[in-house]
Amino acid sequence: MSTNIFWQESPIGKTERQKLLNQKGCVVWITGLSGSGKSTLACSLSRELYTRGKLSYILDGDNLRHGLNKDLGFKAEDRVENIRRVGEVAKLFADAGLICIASLISPYRKDRDACRELMQGSSFIEVYMNMSLQLCEARDPKGLYKLARAGKIKGFTGIDDPYESPLNCEIELKEKEGECPSPVTMAEEVIAYLEAKGFLQNQ
Numbered sequence: 001m002s003t004n005i006f007w008q009e010s011p012i013g014k015t016e017r018q019k020l021l022n023q024k025g026c027v028v029w030i031t032g033l034s035g036s037g038k039s040t041l042a043c044s045l046s047r048e049l050y051t052r053g054k055l056s057y058i059l060d061g062d063n064l065r066h067g068l069n070k071d072l073g074f075k076a077e078d079r080v081e082n083i084r085r086v087g088e089v090a091k092l093f094a095d096a097g098l099i100c101i102a103s104l105i106s107p108y109r110k111d112r113d114a115c116r117e118l119m120q121g122s123s124f125i126e127v128y129m130n131m132s133l134q135l136c137e138a139r140d141p142k143g144l145y146k147l148a149r150a151g152k153i154k155g156f157t158g159i160d161d162p163y164e165s166p167l168n169c170e171i172e173l174k175e176k177e178g179e180c181p182s183p184v185t186m187a188e189e190v191i192a193y194l195e196a197k198g199f200l201q202n203q
C-alpha cells in the first residue's frame, strides 16, 4: 500500500505510438476451458495480424505462470490475483499501442469484468471459446483432464472447479454441428471484428 506517489507524465503518449504503428491499442481477451483452443487461436490471430503488418503480443496464462505469476496456484484467490495482474499488464501493452492477446481460462466473470473496466471505451474485446467439456476432455493434450478425473488434480476447471461463461462477450466461437471451425477461420472472425471497429488503422 504505497502512499505519497504521483503520476509521471510521458512526452510521447498512446496517440503518438498508435500513429507510429498505424493501429489502435486494445485487449483481445480469450476465455474458455482448458483445451478449448485459446492458445491455438491466440497464435493464429497473432500470425494473421503479423502478415497484415499489425503488431500484437500474446499473454498466455500457462506461460505467465512460469514467471510473473509463478507464485500463484489454482485456489480461487490465486486465480483472482492471476487475472488481476494480467489485466494490468494487458492494459500496459494496449497503452503501448499493441493488440494485446490475453489467453487465460479466467473462469470468474467478476474478474474478467474488472479487466474490462480497466480499459477505455470498447477496447476490451472478450472472446469466448464456447467448446463443450466433452470436446475439451476428448482433446486433453496435456493429460490433465485424465488426472483430474482420477482425483490426482484437485480443483480442475470444468471438473471440480467452476467456469462462469460470459453474458455479454463481443465474440463467441463455438462448435457447429459437432465440428470446431479451424483456427484460421476463428482468427479471421476476430480480425473482421477488429477491422470493423477501426483497431487496424489509425486514420
Ligand SMILES: Nc1ncnc2c1ncn2[C@@H]1O[C@H](COP(=O)(O)OS(=O)(=O)O)[C@@H](OP(=O)(O)O)[C@H]1O
Pocket: 033, 034, 035, 038, 039, 060, 061, 062, 065, 074, 078, 079, 080, 082, 083, 103, 104, 105, 106, 107, 142, 144, 153, 154, 155, 156, 157, 161
Ligand atoms: N486446477 C487447474 N485448473 C485449470 N487449469 C490448470 C489447473 N492446474 C493446471 N492447469 C494448467 O494451467 C493452465 C491455466 O492457467 P490460467 O492462468 O489460464 O488459469 S486461470 O485463468 O487462473 O484459471 C491450463 O492451461 P490451458 O490448458 O492452456 O488452459 C492448464 O494447463
Ligand SMILES: Nc1ncnc2c1ncn2[C@@H]1O[C@H](COP(=O)(O)OP(=O)(O)O)[C@@H](O)[C@H]1O
Pocket: 032, 033, 034, 035, 036, 037, 038, 039, 040, 041, 139, 141, 180, 181, 182, 183
Ligand atoms: N480450431 C481447432 N480445431 C481443431 N483442433 C484444435 C483447434 N484449436 C485447438 N485445437 C487443438 O486442441 C488442443 C487444445 O488447444 P489449446 O490451444 O492448447 O487450448 P487451450 O489453450 O484452451 O488449453 C490442442 O491439441 C490443439 O491442437
